[in-house]
Amino acid sequence: MIWAVARSRLWNLRHDRAAFVLSFVVPIVFFTIFGAIFGGDSGRSETRTIRVVVVDEDGSDNAKQFVEALAAEKGLTVLRSSAPQAGGTPNPYTAATAEAAVRAGDVPVALLIPLGFGDRPVRFGPDGEKPKLTLIADPSDPIAPEVLSGLVQKVMMTAMPEAMVASGMDAMERWGGGLTPDQRAKMQENLKRLKERRPSASAGPSRGGAGLVDIERRDVLGDKKARNPMIAFYAAGLGVMFLLFSAAGAGGAIIEEVETGTLDRILATRVSMNRLLGGKLVYLSGLAAAQLLVMFVWGALVFGLPMRGHWTGFAIMTVCTALAASTFGLLLAAISRSRMQLVAISNLAVLVMSAVGGSMFPRFLMPPVMQRFGLVTLNAWAIDGFQKVFWREEPLTHLWPQVVVLTGIAVLFFTLARRIARKWEAI
Amino acid sequence: MEAPLAISDLYKSFGSQKALDGVALDIGPGEILGLLGPNGAGKTTLVRSVAGRVRPDAGRLSLFGLGPSQPGAAALRGWVPQEICLYPLLTPRENLWTFGRYQGLTGAALSSAVGQNLEWIGLADRASDRTGNLSGGMKRRLNIAAGTIHGPKLLLCDEPTVGVDPQSRERIYTMIGELKTRGVALLYTTHYMEEAERLCDRIAIIDHGRIIASGTREELVRSTLGSRQTVTIDTEAEVAAPLAEKLGRLGATVDGTAVRLLADDAPKQIRELLGVLHDDGVAIRDLTLKRASLEEVFLHLTGRELRE
Numbered sequence: 231m232i233w234a235v236a237r238s239r240l241w242n243l244r245h246d247r248a249a250f251v252l253s254f255v256v257p258i259v260f261f262t263i264f265g266a267i268f269g270g271d272s273g274r275s276e277t278r279t280i281r282v283v284v285v286d287e288d289g290s291d292n293a294k295q296f297v298e299a300l301a302a303e304k305g306l307t308v309l310r311s312s313a314p315q316a317g318g319t320p321n322p323y324t325a326a327t328a329e330a331a332v333r334a335g336d337v338p339v340a341l342l343i344p345l346g347f348g349d350r351p352v353r354f355g356p357d358g359e360k361p362k363l364t365l366i367a368d369p370s371d372p373i374a375p376e377v378l379s380g381l382v383q384k385v386m387m388t389a390m391p392e393a394m395v396a397s398g399m400d401a402m403e404r405w406g407g408g409l410t411p412d413q414r415a416k417m418q419e420n421l422k423r424l425k426e427r428r429p430s431a432s433a434g435p436s437r438g439g440a441g442l443v444d445i446e447r448r449d450v451l452g453d454k455k456a457r458n459p460m461i462a463f464y465a466a467g468l469g470v471m472f473l474l475f476s477a478a479g480a481g482g483a484i485i486e487e488v489e490t491g492t493l494d495r496i497l498a499t500r501v502s503m504n505r506l507l508g509g510k511l512v513y514l515s516g517l518a519a520a521q522l523l524v525m526f527v528w529g530a531l532v533f534g535l536p537m538r539g540h541w542t543g544f545a546i547m548t549v550c551t552a553l554a555a556s557t558f559g560l561l562l563a564a565i566s567r568s569r570m571q572l573v574a575i576s577n578l579a580v581l582v583m584s585a586v587g588g589s590m591f592p593r594f595l596m597p598p599v600m601q602r603f604g605l606v607t608l609n610a611w612a613i614d615g616f617q618k619v620f621w622r623e624e625p626l627t628h629l630w631p632q633v634v635v636l637t638g639i640a641v642l643f644f645t646l647a648r649r650i651a652r653k654w655e656a657i
Numbered sequence: 658m659e660a661p662l663a664i665s666d667l668y669k670s671f672g673s674q675k676a677l678d679g680v681a682l683d684i685g686p687g688e689i690l691g692l693l694g695p696n697g698a699g700k701t702t703l704v705r706s707v708a709g710r711v712r713p714d715a716g717r718l719s720l721f722g723l724g725p726s727q728p729g730a731a732a733l734r735g736w737v738p739q740e741i742c743l744y745p746l747l748t749p750r751e752n753l754w755t756f757g758r759y760q761g762l763t764g765a766a767l768s769s770a771v772g773q774n775l776e777w778i779g780l781a782d783r784a785s786d787r788t789g790n791l792s793g794g795m796k797r798r799l800n801i802a803a804g805t806i807h808g809p810k811l812l813l814c815d816e817p818t819v820g821v822d823p824q825s826r827e828r829i830y831t832m833i834g835e836l837k838t839r840g841v842a843l844l845y846t847t848h849y850m851e852e853a854e855r856l857c858d859r860i861a862i863i864d865h866g867r868i869i870a871s872g873t874r875e876e877l878v879r880s881t882l883g884s885r886q887t888v889t890i891d892t893e894a895e896v897a898a899p900l901a902e903k904l905g906r907l908g909a910t911v912d913g914t915a916v917r918l919l920a921d922d923a924p925k926q927i928r929e930l931l932g933v934l935h936d937d938g939v940a941i942r943d944l945t946l947k948r949a950s951l952e953e954v955f956l957h958l959t960g961r962e963l964r965e
Contacts, residue, residue, distance in 0.1 A: 499759040
C-alpha cells in the first residue's frame with residue numbers, strides 16, 4: 231500500500247513537468263549561480279581584482295617604481311589614464327578626475343601619490359614625518375580600501391628595499407649620531423647592489439612592518455549619508471526583488487480569470503484586450519510604485535536614508551522600475567498555462583534574476599564576469615539607478631542609461647505579453 | 658427594425674472537428690428561443706459565436722444588423738455564462754459596478770443600475786458581503802445581473818439554473834419572465850426539458866452542429882411525432898427478458914417495471930399490450946396515457962436523452 235502511494239506520487243511528478251524541473255534543475259541552477267558569485271574552483275582564477283586609479287603627482291623614480299610594483303600585484307588593476315575618447319589619446323588621471331571616478335562609481339578606490347613622495351617613500355621614527363598617500367574611497371565597497379592599504383604596505387616592504395635602507399640610514403644619522411665616511415661609502419655600495427638585485431614586485435610574502443607609509447583615507451560619499459552606507463542598496467535590491475514577486479503574483483489574477491471563464495466574459499463586453507492589459511499595467515505599476523515608496527520611507531524613518539533632495543530621482547527610478555517589474559508580471563502570466571505553472575516559473579525567474587542582478591549580494595563584490603552578466607537583469611539596472619540617486623548623488627541626467635534600459639524592458643515585455651495574449655482572444 | 662439575432666449557414670470547425678455545420682436560426686424581439694442539444698452538439702460554440710468569442714469560418718451572424726464583434730454589438734448583447742464568472746473576493750455591489758463599468762455605464766447611471774439590480778436579484782441586504790460567501794442560488798442570480806446590468810436587448814443565457822435548488826430556480830424563472838416582459842430577446846440553453854417547455858416561446862434542437870428541428874413545442878411534437886400519444890404501464894414486478902422481447906415486437910420499450918410505447922392508435926395498442934402482460938400473468942400497478950412530450954421529440958430526433 232505504501233508503495234502504491236509512493237508510485238502514484240512518482241507518476242504525478244512525471245506528468246507535472248514544471249514540478250519535475252523545479253525539483254532537479256532549480257537547485258543546480260542556484261548552486262551554479264552562487265558558486266560563480268562566491269568563487270568555486272572555476273571562479274578562483276578570476277576572483278575579483280580591485281580597480282584602483284593611481285595618480286602620481288610626484289613623478290620621481292621611486293614613485294614610478296612604487297606604481298609599477300602596485301600594478302604588478304595580482305589583486306589590483308591599476309588605472310593611470312581614463313579611457314580615451316574616440317580617436318583621442320588617453321587622459322592621465324588627476325586628483326580631481328580620480329575623485330570624480332570614485333564618486334561616479336567607476337572605481338571603488340583611488341590612490342594619490344603626493345609631490346615629494348620619492349624623496350623619502352619610507353620613514354622610520356616617531357615624529358610623524360612619514361610620507362602621506364591619500365586614499366579616496368567609495369564606502370559602499372567596504373573591502374577595496376582595506377585591501378589596497380594592505381597591498382601598499384606590502385609593496386613598500388618587498389619592492390622598495392633600497393628606499394627602506396636609505397630611510398633607515400637617515401633615521402640612524404638623526405637618532406644614532408651619524409655614520410663615518412667609510413661606513414657611509416660601504417652603505418652606498420651595498421645600496422647600489424641592492425638596487426641591482428631588486429626582487430620582482432610581487433615576489434615574497436609580506437613580513438609585517440605595516441605602517442611604513444601613512445595612508446590618509448578620505449570617503450568621497452560619506453559626509454551626508456545614512457548611518458548605514460548600504461541602506462540604499464538594500465532598499466533598492468530587496469525592493470526590486472519583492473516587486474517582481476508581487477508583480478508575478480498579481481499577474482496570476484489573469485490566469486485565474488482565464489480558468490474561471492471571467493476573462494471570456496470580460497472580452498465579450500466593451501473591454502478589448504488592449505484596454506484590459508493596459509488596465510492591469512496601470513494597477514500593477516501603481517502597486518509596485520507604492521511598494522517602493524513604503525520601502526524607502528521605512529528606510530528613511532528607521533535607517534536614516536536621506537529622502538530629502540532625492541525625491542525627483544526617486545520618482546524617476548520608481549516609475550521606470552515599477553513599469554519594468556509590472557510588465558514582467560504580465561509577461562509571466564501570458565506565458566504560463568496555469569496558476570501552478572506561473573508560480574513555478576516566477577519563483578525560478580525572480581530568484582535567478584535577484585541573485586544575478588545583485589538583489590541578494592552586491593554586484594560590485596562579484597567577480598567581473600558575474601558583474602557584467604548581471605546587466606541582463608532589470609534588478610541590476612534598477613539598483614544601479616537608485617544607487618546613483620541616493621549614494622552617488624549624481625545629476626538626474628546621469629540616470630539616462632537606467633531610464634532607457636528599464637523603459638525599453640517595459641516596452642519589450644508589454645509587447646511580448648500583448649502578442650502572447652492573442653491566445654485569449656476570439657478563436 | 659433588424660432582428661435581435663439572425664444566423665444563417667454558420668460553419669465552424671476546430672481542426673477536423675465540425676462544431677457548427679450550417680446553423681440557421683433567428684430570434685424576434687422579446688422572444689425566448691430555447692436551444693436544446695446533447696453534450697458536444699455545438700450549443701456552446703453557437704452561444705460563444707454570438708458572444709463574439711468564437712470566430713465562425715463562414716456564414717452570417719447578425720445582432721440587430723451588427724456583426725458580433727462590431728462596435729455597438731456589446732452594448733446590445735448580454736451574456737450569462739454557464740460558469741459563475743464573478744470575482745469571489747469582491748462584494749455583489751463591487752461585481753455589479755465592475756461589469757456595469759465594463760459595459761460602458763458611468764456616473765449616476767451606473768450607481769442607479771447597481772442599486773436596481775441588487776434589488777431585482779434580492780441581494781440588497783447582502784450587497785456588502787463577499788460574493789464567494791453567497792449561496793449557489795444567490796451567485797447564479799448575481800451572475801445573471803452581471804450580464805444584464807447594462808440593459809441589453811439580446812441576452813445569451815447558458816444553463817443559468819445548473820446546480821440550483823428548486824426555490825432559487827423558481828426565482829430565476831421569474832427573473833427570466835421579467836426580462837421577456839421588458840422586451841429582451843433570449844437565447845436560452847438548458848438541460849432541463851421542463852424548463853424549456855415552461856419558459857421558451859420556441860425551441861431549436863441542435864445535434865452534430867446542425868439545427869435538426871425548431872418551432873413551438875406543439876409544432877415540434879406535431880411535426881416529429883404527429884398525433885402519437887405516450888402510453889406508460891407500470892408493472893408490479895420487473896419485466897422478464899422474454900416478455901420484454903414480446904413487448905418490443907409491439908413497439909414498446911421496457912425499463913425495469915416501466916413499459917413505454919409511442920402509440921399511433923392508443924386504444925388498440927393498449928389492448929394489445931395489456932393482453933400480452935395478462936397472458937404472462939404480470940399484474941399492472943398503473944397505466945397512463947398522455948400527449949407526446951418534448952422529451953420524446955428529443956429522444957426521437959437525437960436518439961439520446963437530453964442529459965446524456
